[in-house]
Amino acid sequence: MTDWSRLVRPSLVGVDPYDPGESMAELKARHGLDEVWKLNWNEELAGPLEGxxxxxxxxxxxxxxxxxxxxxxxxxxxxxxxxxxxxxxxxxxxxxxxxxxxxxxxxxxxxxxxxxxxxxxxxxxxxxxxxxxxxxxxxxxxxxxxxxxxxxxxxxxxxxxxxxxxxxxxxxxxxxxxxxxxxxxxxxxxxxxxxxxxxxxxxxxxxxxxxxxxxxxxxxxxxxxxxxxxxxxxxxxxxxxxxxxxxxxxxxxxxxxxxxxxxxxxxxxxxxxRCELVEERRTRAAAARALLAARLGEAGLESTPSQANFLLVRLGMDDVEAAGSLARRGLLIRPGSEFGLPGTARITVGPLDVMERVAAELAAARAPR
Ligand SMILES: Cc1ncc(COP(=O)(O)O)c(C=O)c1O
Missing domain, CATH: 3.40.640.10 (Type I PLP-dependent aspartate aminotransferase-like (Major domain))
Structure with a gap:
């Protein structure tokens, strides 16, 4: 057997490949879901600009x-x-x-x-x-x-x-x-x-x-x-x-x-x-982010002031558990322990009704059902 670790550039040995987390297909399969809201990778959920x-x-x-x-x-x-x-x-x-x-x-x-x-x-x-x-x-x-x-x-x-x-x-x-x-x-x-x-x-x-x-x-x-x-x-x-x-x-x-x-x-x-459409997207994302932060705040969950299309929230519970609980309801969020911030989650912003749902589900996940 060839020992490739002796042949590749020595600095590659011991470096892990980039791990983007579980794919949508893996999560769908694991939780038996048909429809999911992908709030875990910071993509623009509105898709390409019209046309x-x-x-x-x-x-x-x-x-x-x-x-x-x-x-x-x-x-x-x-x-x-x-x-x-x-x-x-x-x-x-x-x-x-x-x-x-x-x-x-x-x-x-x-x-x-x-x-x-x-x-x-x-x-x-x-x-x-x-x-x-x-x-x-x-x-x-x-x-x-x-x-x-x-x-x-x-x-x-x-x-x-x-x-x-x-x-x-x-x-x-x-x-x-x-x-x-x-x-x-x-x-x-x-x-x-x-x-x-x-x-x-x-x-x-x-x-x-x-x-x-x-x-x-x-x-x-x-x-x-x-x-x-x-x-x-x-x-x-x-x-x-x-x-x-x-x-x-x-x-x-x-x-x-x-x-x-x-x-x-x-x-x-x-x-x-079509760059004139970008400003409308930005304001829509800002409104969704503000709504999500407000709803989370009402539930006693603090988030970090963000200028991006995502929000980092302090969960008051185990983040992997919270992400699992939301995933079972078709809402994918990113557990903070994946980037060294246990007890937090990163949530991509999207449609307002989905933001309402995420906040409600996180609040419910904290309270015993
Ligand atoms: C800070 C940052 N840089 C770069 C990227 C990836 O950018 P690209 O899709 O252009 O490779 C991401 C993706 O999440 C990111 O968060």
Whole structure:
């Protein structure tokens, strides 16, 4: 038998693959359910914007061609939307792909990366697989990113990369413009801030930090964005980085050429042609989030202030038990113990009547039946 652990890159040994949790099919089978509300993966339950799928269908006859022109069109459309230039846009099949691209571009074995805790699990896994030491920095007591402590860890370890997640998953907390400015101004030379802005479009426009300006100004920052969230295209896999022109070229060196398919690119461009619909989605998500927080509050359950399409709630009971109880009623939520916050759950926002149901079921799960 070949012992592959002796042949693969040594840093892969002992690193667990990313675990997104139980799939919908597994949960349906386990609980014998026909219909479920998927409130456990932070997808946009409203799906793609109206008219987008028809445009994707019109693109399918071109499937035999590599997407050269489609790539250029997508870069131009994203640049126009984000107020930057096409040379700073690096398309990829989701932020997940970009995490690997960034790690490959920057990390040498023995480098340190600073990652907040808790946060999205992929950064630590990918960086460790590339041979990096992971320095985790706990969030503050209000669950916001502790940028001062992250800065101190960066200085102490001479970290190559610092992962900033705004809003953070699973808390939904944002970084303020003042916090960001102080962090960036004090970032030691030789360190790079990678900012995952997957949920940016859900944030109240008045609270968003304009980091495109930092990229344009040549600061050591790159941004990761996605069409998986507010644009409702998680299944097509589409995202992009915004990076300085020189860095964008380096990222293009390490990523596969044409790693995004034509259907996804068409969906992205079609979505941006309807970008006026995004604001309505944002306000709808904010209203659903507010309703859920209010109903949970009435039941004595406290949630963390969130600017994303999900809410982290303190359950007052075992989270795995609570998630199991709701799953049996066709409501999938994410137990917090999966990301180191036992006694909490993360709930994706959706239709108002579903929010009412989730809050009522959680309140009932706490009380003996
Ligand atoms: C913070 C964060 N970044 C990235 C992703 C994945 O993005 P993508 O679908 O573009 O790979 C997620 C998905 O839940 C996430 O929560």
């Amino acid at each position: 987008v799928l028809e445009e994707v269908e019109r693109e399918l006859p071109n499937s035999w061609m590599y997407p050269e022109q489609a790539y250029a069109d997508f870069r131009a459309d994203v640049a126009a939307w984000t107020g930057t230039v096409p040379a700073r846009i690096v398309p990829a099949h989701g932020i997940q792909a970009l995490v690997t691209i960034v790690a490959t571009a920057f990390l040498r074995p023995g480098d340190t990366v600073v990652i907040p805790s808790p946060t999205y699990g992929l950064y630590a896994q990918v960086c460790a697989a590339h041979g990096a030491e992971v320095a985790r920095v706990p969030v503050r007591s209000d669950l916001g990113l502790d940028l001062e402590a992250m800065l101190a860890a960066t200085e102490r370890t001479s970290a190559r990369l610092v992962w900033v997640v705004d809003p953070n998953n699973p808390t939904g907390r944002i970084v303020t413009a003042a916090e960001w400015r102080a962090f960036l101004d004090a970032l030691p030379q030789g360190s790079v801030a990678v900012v995952d802005e997957a949920y940016r479009e859900y944030v109240d426009p008045g609270l968003r930090v304009d980091r495109e300006a930092d990229v344009a100004a040549g600061r050591p920052v790159l941004l990761l964005r996605t069409f998986s969230k507010i644009f409702g295209l998680a299944g097509l896999r589409l995202g992009y980085a915004i990076a300085g022109e020189q860095l964008a070229s380096f990222l293009d060196v390490v990523q596969e050429p044409f790693n995004v398919n034509r259907a996804a690119l068409a969906a992205g461009c079609a979505s941006l042609r």
